[in-house]
Ligand SMILES: NC(=O)C1=CN([C@@H]2O[C@H](COP(=O)(O)OP(=O)(O)OC[C@H]3O[C@@H](n4cnc5c(N)ncnc54)[C@H](OP(=O)(O)O)[C@@H]3O)[C@@H](O)[C@H]2O)C=CC1
């Protein structure tokens with residue numbers, strides 16, 4: 275719904291919130307102000323121009339010492355600020371100096387969150403300009419620790435908490451959120467937070483962090499982003515017994531109770547924000563994640579980052595790596611440790627791409643890919659007891675109990691870790707990979723760093739410097755035998771911000787696998803000879819906004835091709851259009 279300035283009443287500017295035509299699929303009069311009868315309740319929305327202290331306390335508009343003399347006069351700020359007027363660059367320099375002084379990553383995280391709550395544009399300026407340095411602070415690995423301690427560091431709500439207590443009232447809860455033009459929701463139920471397990475409502479750090487990346491990396495306006503945590507309880511005994519735990523102190527609801535709440539949420543989202551709000555599922559446990567994606571994939575605009583975003587980023591890294599390891603994608607043999615969301619999601623997209631290249635049936639391509647779970651290699655003799663998403667990977671093969679045996683017998687060229695368990699790529703496993711391959715491709719994707727299947731140093735040392743390595747959480751360059759080795763970050767953060775932007779700019783109404791392939795293709799193409807020379811299979815994060823704009827354009831182009839785009843006519847130059855839509859963190863001048 276559009277809003278226009280209507281007039282000034284009693285010193286407050288009043289906005290006309292009457293419904294306009296909404297191409298965005300939002301229903302007219304969504305808040306029911308017009309049609310409510312006298313006995314029905316409505317939301318008393320008012321908008322006023324902030325000035326004085328309330329302007330300084332509004333993170334969206336606060337500029338701190340960067341308010342000009344003229345603005346200080348016009349907005350009743352005289353005396354509320356010291357006399358100096360700083361530039362945004364100087365503010366950035368000062369804050370980076372102070373953040374760099376913290377030695378403990380969690381302190382840096384808290385400082386960044388404080389900044390986000392104080393001065394949003396400055397927060398994004400820091401994050402965009404110092405992305406390599408600050409990504410590990412607001413995202414993995416530090417966000418993992420922040421979630422573990424979220425109860426203690428919680429200050430102000432950064433998103434919506436929807437618990438079983440709100441059952442039957444979720445639409446009202448959504449209306450409590452101050453922003454109306456929401457375009458992306460990242461939602462978790464906190465059951466599988468990174469590789470750290472069930473953190474209940476403390477998982478809120480994940481949607482908050484992911485959406486910060488939507489803005490910083492993908493250019494989606496902060497006001498269009500809504501972090502949500504669904505609280506159905508937790509099975510984490512430590513949290514249940516923690517007096518500072520901020521969530522519902524009960525065991526997780528399951529079955530009908532769980533799915534009814536999720537259904538109410540999904541319906542309320544559509545009712546409140548229309549057809550074209552993108553709902554990104556994040557860090558649900560796999561026993562719900564696949565079902566939710568399948569259930570809402572045909573009725574809502576949904577995307578599971580752990581299954582689909584991860585698949586797209588890993589396929590890109592593997593395709594790019596072919597320049598270094600040789601062969602075509604179908605020439606390679608893959609072995610996964612971990613057969614959950616990430617593992618089977620990646621495996622399926624790789625098989626899909628192989629089949630597109632070879633024109634062979636998907637079942638044939640799947641035969642090049644093997645997965646090991648906590649019970650060993652997934653083979654046909656286990657089929658009856660396997661979760662449904664593992665069944666396509668139950669090949670006719672003798673049972674194999676351990677990863678090491680599987681590496682020795684299957685002789686994969688690519689080893690992928692998606693187990694959530696650290697240190698599982700042992701010296702013997704990496705040595706076996708190095709014995710079978712001149713250049714083994716090793717991807718340790720589990721997060722945070724403590725759960726990484728191996729470190730960069732281990733991968734290079736144990737393979738005698740021959741491995742191409744990438745990981746979910748970043749590792750510093752490693753020196754081995756006098757040579758410096760660089761490893762890439764194989765993390766869905768390369769994909770979802772640009773992917774989401776592509777959906778928004780095209781007005782896509784559904785996510786299609788070909789859009790994931792389009793994102794992947796774009797990312798792989800942006801790896802240059804300069805990166806290859808360093809052994810990198812992903813482009814530099816410092817260019818992430820350009821990378822995201824290109825991904826967005828490719829995804830949007832695919833949405834138009836598939837007839838899923840509703841923003842018509844199609845912009846001619848989609849890259850330029852994507853760039854022009856991106857949020858800028860530079861301060862605006864106030865009248
Ligand atoms: N880099 C990135 O961008 C991303 C990384 N991840 C990371 O991947 C990890 C897994 O996530 P996800 O797939 O969603 O989790 P899931 O819980 O869906 O899957 C985990 C899988 O690992 C298996 N597993 C667990 N322990 C072992 C073990 N000791 N040996 C062998 N297999 C084991 C499980 O086996 P079983 O089924 O038998 O229980 C299961 O198949 C997490 O750490 C997450 O942070 C996830 C998404 C993106």
Ligand SMILES: CC(=O)C(=O)O
Nearest residue numbers: 468557580721765766
């Ligand atoms: C990166 C991510 O989405 C995860 O580890 O779950």
Ligand SMILES: [Mg+2]
Nearest residue numbers: 556557579580
């Ligand atoms: Mg995730």
